[in-house]
Amino acid sequence: MNVPTSYLIGLSGILFSLGVLGVLIRRNTIVIFMSIELMLNAANLAFISFARMMAPAVDALRGQVIVFFIIAVAAAEVAVGLALIVAIFRNKETVNIDEVNSLQG
């Protein structure tokens, strides 16, 4: 695809900002978590775009390897995060983040 890398970075920035917006405006913990995934995805898109920009160089492939690691860490994060949400739901009977305001279990 022969598109200026600036466009791709712009798309990545818009997606990241939408993720930030989701974390700020939504009250449902699960949707907040999904917004975090959206931000990780935007960062991945930037990595891939820069890897494409530097393409023939051998080092460019490292950008894709980093994305692979980010996806693996995201998978681990989702497993632990959703387990936390389930544990909070068992105690509080809610996933609304405004009602989870005490450290007491």
Added chain:
Amino acid sequence: MTIDLAIFIGLALISILTAISMLLSRDAVYSALFLVLNFLAVATLYLLLHAAFIAMVQITVYAGAIMVLFLFVIMLLGPSRDKLGGPFRWQLPVAVILGLGLIAEMALMLTARSDALPAGAAGLGEVFGSPASVGKLLFSEYLVPFEVTSILLLVAMVGAIILTHRGKQKGL
């Protein structure tokens, strides 16, 4: 307008619209499904950017495993329709202003450069970004981080089981 630019604009529109729909839909299930569509659009972009292996990983791990886990938890906890806003009335406008400010700042940063970032070199073969080439790098230079990733996943799995385990202990 070249065909490449048209494809890019189409995919970009799909990903932005699905992201906005994810933020605005009241039902968490719809949010999850819109996010799946967003991941698929971005995976298509990866394919066009000579990252075939990452595109496949994106579809299987993100759109497949992670989103199924999300949907599973949403179904487990039952439907909860939340309303925007909440106890802090000022939160929504402030969040929108901050989000738009972030977008404006990024746009400024991108346009302030007199020289736009160029496209990658054309005529790239099929070797770049293929599973074979990424795998070779993963298993030679990045072997130690790769193995550490497996430990990380194991720890995450054990942690998830302990957190949700209904044992004899009180609380969790």
